Amino acid sequence: MVSVGSQALVSRRTRSCNLVEDSSMGEEDKSYKQSKRKKGMGRKAKKERFGFDGDNSSKNVSGTGWVGAGIIGHKKSSKHKNTSDLQPLVIRKQVDPETVKYFSEIANLFESSGIDLEERSVICANALEEAQGKEFELATDYIISHTLQTLLEGCNVDHLCSFLRGCAKIFPLIAMDRSGSHVAETALKSLATHLQDNEAYSIIEETLTMICKVIVSNPVDMMCNCYGSHVLRSLLCLCGGVPLDSPEFHGAKPSTILAERLNLKETREGGNNSVKHQLGFPSLLKFLVSEMLKCTHEDIKTLQVDQYSSLVLQTALKLLAGQSQELMQIIAILLGCKEENLTEENFINTTAVVEVVELMKETAYSHLMEVILGVAPESLYNKMFTKVFRKSLFELSSHHCGNFVIQALVSHARNQEQMEMIWEALGPKFKDLLEMGRSGVIASLIAACQRLHIHENKCCQALTAAVCLPNESPRCIVPRILFLESYFAFEDKSNWKWPSDFKMHVMGSLILQAIFRFQSELIQPFINSLTSMEIDHVLQTAKDAGGARVIEAFLSSNASGKQKHRLIMKLRGHFGELAMHSSGSFTIEKCFTASSVSLREAIASDLLAVQPELSKTKQGPYLLRKLDIDRFANRPDQWKAMQASKQSTYKEFYAAFGSNENKRSRSDSFLADTSKNTSQPKGIKKMRKEIDYHLTSEKNRKGRAVSETVGTSKKVVESTHQIPFLSTDMKGKKRHRKHKPTKVSKKKLKV
Template sequence: MVLWQLWVRMVAVGSKALPLRRTKDHTVVETCRLFGEDVGVFRQGRSRNMRRKADGRRGNSDGSYQSKGSHGSESDGAFKDKKYQKKQDFSEDAETSYIRQQIDAETVKYFSEIANVLESGEVELEERPVVCGNALEESRGKEMELATDHIISHTMQTLLDGCDADHLCGFLRSCAKDFGRIAIDRCGSHVAETALNSLSSHLQDEDYYNLIKDTLTLLCQEIVRKPVVVMCNCHGSHVIRSLLCLCKGVPLDSEFHSAKSSTVLSRRLNLYSDKEHKNETLIVHQGFPDLLEFVVSEMLKCNATDIAALQVDQYSSLVLQTALKLLAGQEQELLRIIPVILGCNVENADQSYFIETTEVQNIRDLVKESAFSHLMEVILEVAPDTLYDEIFMKIFKGSLYDISCHHYANFAVQALISYARNQDQVGAICEELGPRMRDLLKMGRAGVVASLIAASQRHHACEHKCSKELAAAVIIANEDPNCIVPRFLLLDNYLFSKDKANWSWTSGCRVHVMGSLILQSLFKYPSDCIQPYITSITSMDSSHVLEALKDSSGARVIEAFLGSKAPEKQKKKLISKLKGHFGELALHPSGSFTVEKCFNASDVPLREVIVSDMLGVQKELSKTRQGPLLLRNLDVDGFSRQPEQWRSRQKSKLTVYKDFLAEFVEEESVSWEKKNPPTTDLSKKATQQTNIKKMRQEIDTVLASFTSSDSSKKNKKQKKSGKEQGDNDVEQKPSADKKKRKHRQKDDLSKSSQKKLKS
């Protein structure tokens, strides 16, 4: 037992002394090639390719790579041998080596003590900037060595995060000439990003604006001296993206670094409004727009070999994507840099065309590369209309199906469809891809089909044709159309079944995500375009509807149908299939949203059925996360206490809402359609739909306040009189004053709603 305690004490002492230990990094002089392929891993002295995971690519003798089984592989081989060479030294300066100096023992001890003092919490909050600033003064002339040390670099991050703006800018100006080397180092990149984050926080004080601008100018000038090396490095790429975000004035951890795929997909399929997207990317400070344009333009002043390397490198692709997103809306700047990224001659940018005919096939081959495919998606998103039209006509039109067949290039086609500018472009795409929907689904390219359906709905182009071709993709001639929706819900299960003619619903299968998204977009079509789908979904068995609702993707489809322009009778038919199961659905995490959608789409008798089912699980539901809100929105407690008053309130809500729609919304929508065809400005219609939703919420809120005030007054009268029969007479026959007050408040609501809609 004594030996065990002694051993534990020795371990504890050793762990405290660990920060004072020095590793082999301080005793060995390290050599790194700043502008070579293997930057960022020079401590180990081995190529990063030595430990590269197998990615399905075959290495050629010249160092290039060729994907296995890529579409159009016959022409790809010669193309890659010629253009996709492994990045070698980009200039004569690449042969020069940098000798990393040894850190002396006193400096090691000093920064170890500083780290211990800061971690111990002995320094007061007011004194911390002074301590950090003094420590940074001691690093003068040794910034490169300290920032790239794998232990002291953590201390440097703490100091840069806690110092004032003067010492921070002084540190960056002192190491500006080595900033490129620091950025491509595994440890140094974290130090560089911490410094940029700290600069962003100090920009909240306008007094430091000019000081920070001068510091950033020095850093930018160093970065663009040899930009290809930093851009193609996994650590340097992240530092440059943070630098670009800082120059723009957006948060350094914003989606400009790399947007989530789910966010991009939602926006493309009309599930994510542009207004919400703009609110997410608020500018936190005024930024440095001139520096941003300077960095981007200087980064692309490369020779043809360097541009070819940037096009296919995954890290440089991320940098260029960030730059394009930050420059979105600046048409002249985009018209200048996008042709360069595509590999075209920049001199043609002043002429009537931007893309050279000789580069068309080259770009088509590049789109089949993973890195360039992602880059092309962003190009299509931000490209000005004239350039987008030229890219569409020269590169994609006539080859849409062939490009869609490729496992990387199909994402560029999805972006092309999603960012189409007008009805003519959507019509041309539909003519080419519409008859091939069945082949695309079989090939696993459901994303292309979903993008086409969403674009058709957004621009109101070829909706009948798209609906018809989509139905033909999952049913054969003379087949019952009632199976369309079930087959899309279980799309993979249907496509991989051997006997498709006798396919039936398979219990236990998960709803196909892309099939769900396709149906959600489709139910936004006009009702006359989706009659087979309406018939199909209302003909599903109750058990199948219930099973679909227990899957989040399936629930979204049912909710989309309930919010569609389908006849009310058909919606009620589907809701009636769920009688006796609403309580079960409400207890499901995602089912509560569907229950509320069903409630809003029902008449009073159906609403009573839904609430009656909820009474049986009211106690269990109140303990769940989503339950209390659902119980309050459906007024389950009010129904259990006073059913007749609850029915009266629900009837009043439905009446007022229908009158409101008939009097204002339909009039406004008709006049809007006459004045604004679908090709002009679709954002206005989206805004109108948002206003309608707000108006409905306002009606519900106002009516709820009426009923609550009335009920409170009735309760007071009951306490005073104590006569139940008299109170019932008051409830059945409201006074003339109360009727006038209700009508006056209703008129006020209508007037305010009308003003909002007209504005």
Template sequence: MKERRNERKERKNVRNHWKEGFSKVKENPASLPSGKSSLSKRVDPETSKYFLEISSLLEGNVNDLEERSVLCGNALEETRGKELQIASDKILSHVLEILLQSCSVDQLCSFLLSCANDFPSIAIDQSGSHVAETAFKALALYIQYNNADSAIEQVLRKICQVVMGNTVDVMCSSYGSHVMRSLLCLLKGVPLDFLENFHVTKSATVLAERLKSSSRKSDGEHLAQMQQSFPDLLKFLVRGMLSNASEHMETLRVHNFGTLVLQTVLKLLEGDDEELLHIIPILLGCNARDVTWEGEILSIVSSQTVLGLIKDPAFSHLMEVILEVAPDSLYSEIFTKVFRGSLFDLSCHQCSNFVVQALASSTRHQGQMSLLWEELGPKFKELLKLRKSGVVACLLAGCLRLNTLEKECCQALANAVCLESGSTSCIIPRIFFLENYFFEEKSNWNWPLGERLSTLGCLMLQIIFRLPREHTQQYTSSLTSMESIHVLETAKDAGGSRVIEAFLSSDASVKQKQKIVSKLKGHFGELAMHQSGCFTVEKCFSAVNVPLKEVICSDLLSLQNELSKTKHGPHLLRKCDVARYSNKPDQWRSAQASKETTKKEFLDLFSFETKSKNVNYKAAAPSGVKSPQGPKKKRKGDIMDSLIKDVEKSMAKVSGLGQKRHRSEDKDNKGASDSLEYSSDSTKKKRKERNNDGLSNSCRKRKVA
């Protein structure tokens, strides 16, 4: 209760801080532009009638592309001198968008040049902003399939020059902020399909990147097939923006909409160390004329000032991006001079704890992770009590990624959830219910049936089961000692099912895996009817011996008709070869035994070490969160299955026996292989995302981790 009162008090202080800031702006309106469009003229009735008639014609029978283009060109000519009024009209702006989508590139460039001087006013208007973004998308679509000519570059340069003179107005507008980001992305050459990622950063995507055990993939690497860009114009615009907004930078970096533009600038320039070494110090408080990289940038910046800013809701988002994109030398200086000694205090705050998560997920080497561990390792229990389990999860993922302090992390988490005299069998259940356990009477705590498992608790356990088994013995013992009803509850939960899958994919012994699978006897059919449970059943089938495989097939056979009607059921039925089990059970047993024998011989022959870190630990992000799709890599199990199939074919050819059987199996395996990509994509859970005009990024309500 005391912690909750402190959190409410902290939120109140933040609100008061913002009220004071806005009251100062009211007293001195010139200190920060309002970001609102001031339009005094309205469209005359004759012009309005004309464009409504054009709209009717476009929606009618004008299907010929050439005729449509001529019609749009003539209509755009009528907008000369009236672009601002028409674009800001709630009805006519829709007509103007249709015209810009249907006209030729020459007509589009002519329109943009004509309205360039009024472009900032159009950008900050509710309707006009949509017109501006439609124009940019039409340009991007043309550039995507054609080479940009000098006319397009001339138009973009003119718009950049005008926008630079009104930087603060546009950045401080909820509508202008969107337009500015679209312009920056157009100059960078960001494909249309990827454009939305720079407007709204989805929390699931961010969490997936932070909990990956491999090195972080930058936005630049995701844009492998980038279309033609204008790098000189991009740098010209960014430098001009920072120069013209220098007097207001202190306000812009904590402004709800201004900080979104600054985040986009940093993401687009990731990898350009020269530009980042110029921009990041300015965002942290350096004067532009004092920025010279000689290894001591932050000697000009007050670390206490930066620490105070990190607790601001808007700046904390900006700081997360700074840490992700900063060159190694600058990251090290920020880590040492700003964060060192204050990590636990920042981890306890409702906003800055996300910055600490970004810091942990962006560590460059083991030494930095050791410094993080010194301050946060002994504080796992306190962090979990304060509902800051996201910090603990990112620290675990960082240790896994850098192959350091893995044993210490596992032990610290176990100690945090176990009473001093408690048994290790309680570790897994208490991590499953982190919030429930720490806020109830611990001595009488029992498994709360029917409640959803902790998302972050499940993610932490997925990370732990990717570690070497010598570090996770107490976790394995805790999982295998769970009662059958609790194992079933876990398998039914979306997050819990992935923990079981992670355990079955780990390097734990076959005996331990069979022990956990045997506790699900009689419920495999029930689990298979659910999308998440379907993949758990598939993992169970792959991990156990033939007798347990037969138990699984028997359960699935009783619901074969129902499963065949689901989206995921047919793949599972093929994977387990239920049809053959139903018609020829002896042949099914023989085929499964043959696969097991071949697999064992393969492992013995080639000494395939499942404990090898290089294979087992470079897994994808935990499957409980949605991760951006990069180049597809085969998992260890997929590689093994493929090699085993090759060995089976070779053995069948050499022996000359069982050829018919192997051809049949190859056909079934091909079906399973064809469905592999579908299976992988289906594991990603659908999530509802809010898109409140950019507010979901910097203005989202910080959830207590």
């Protein structure tokens, strides 16, 4: 391949270029295969990722597509019927050989990495100038598009905006192309990097405004396109001031959504504040979203059920979270009702209710409705709850798509009155829902009852009755919930036994984790069932990722110390084996915290036996350091003294700061890890860590003092003991840690 200097890469705008119409896409594909594939430039055609699925030929819903060889027809939205049916045709021409050679030389030069930053900027500027008038052909060329991405990443903001303004009129067509979508995405990301420059803000806003005006002239095609929808979501994120690659706005992971619904992840009203916001264009965001939805009734129906437009609308709703007026207008349109009816009692009529209920059984709309329920202002949520959902709770809960909407509805319930209505419809249906495989509804219902402190006892009783017959022993409750799918698929349920070749049910383990956050007096059947399991079954549960979290939730609960010790004793002798599993370190740490000093010693002995093998695992070094196994091996008496000191300090701490309820629940046990039912859980957890840190550092200091003062009496060394000061007092105010020895200690240390 030829490598040339930058002097040969000046702009060639003075030359005339004869553009030859592309006669065969197959010829281009053949030439692409002969070129060397650049590192990191491969785009898989079949794998879907964030809306990209490789082949767009069969997914143009609204009329944009290839017409003939290299000609794109851009169909007008039905709201523009007073004009021509088609916009002017855009001809996809083949890039002329001279331009191909020019950009090939640039690619070779960048690969050689023999140019400095300033020279690179000049090359990018000249090349983008050369691209003027040919943006569409270059951006949609599979090979050159990669080079164009590199140029857009390396140019300054003026050339970047100039390029985007030059292709603004055809930006939707570039965005809807397989290769062009990557170019459009790169351009938007490059714009985001320049937002910190105050002088560049106005030119970026002007450029984005031009693009947005073109998009809203016919938004349906781009919204329903697999490539265009992804670019459009990035544009929305840029206007909304959030990172373009933020997973929350490009489709949050199901595990993250589930964690929020089950109170496993802290959420904040009005959106997730964990996302790092940057400078955006809020007025442009509102304009883009509102204009996109000014479509005909037929277009709205298309947007409601299309998977790609659903993703765009979800992103828009999340970005507008907390802005009640805008959300009221958008949600009204998506529900199929008129904006002026929002303040009326019949804001959505009976016919529309039936249509919305049926729409929620569609995959795309069910995802959209989940987001709507999460961001809807309280007044609108209440109206939706009363008008749309109240009479359809069980119907939707039974549906394979609709049940996810009910999970969102339940997790966002505003008050006890709404939960009362939900309980009337779904409370007696626990067994039916579990048999249908709708365990997510049950988990959301349990979590919501716990959050709003209503029907907690009834939840536990209903779940028990769903998996345990009246004449059966409650010992079977936890095993059956751990293997929900296996149990309900078994015909003779009374003879069901613990399966050895089944993986534990994920949702079943989540249900048990939620149950163990209730007060101990409500969940005694579950506690007795877990602690009465056979040793082999307890070990198998601890080795399973979901089962281990159930054990950890139990050990973090406010169950009695005797009950926790009963379960931990069944793992005695197996902690070394358990530690070799990736999730086992967390379980062992919880067991260690909830154990007495003698039981802690047994755990440390098990780990010491496998220390060489354990130290080679990913989790091993942390666990060995956390439990101080080296000290246990070399100075066991000092290790025991430290554990006893921790136990004494924890008891004194809880005696002073713990709630009466905690004192009663922990009076007969070593103080386990703070449960979520305790008062001030965050502060207590922080103080607990400080106690551990202080006692550990104190023992280390004592050891050094002994070695340096040979012949000094034990009494002298012990007199250097410092009183631990916590960083917060009873009112939660910060206090500084003090490490000043007493005057007596100073004098004795000089001896």
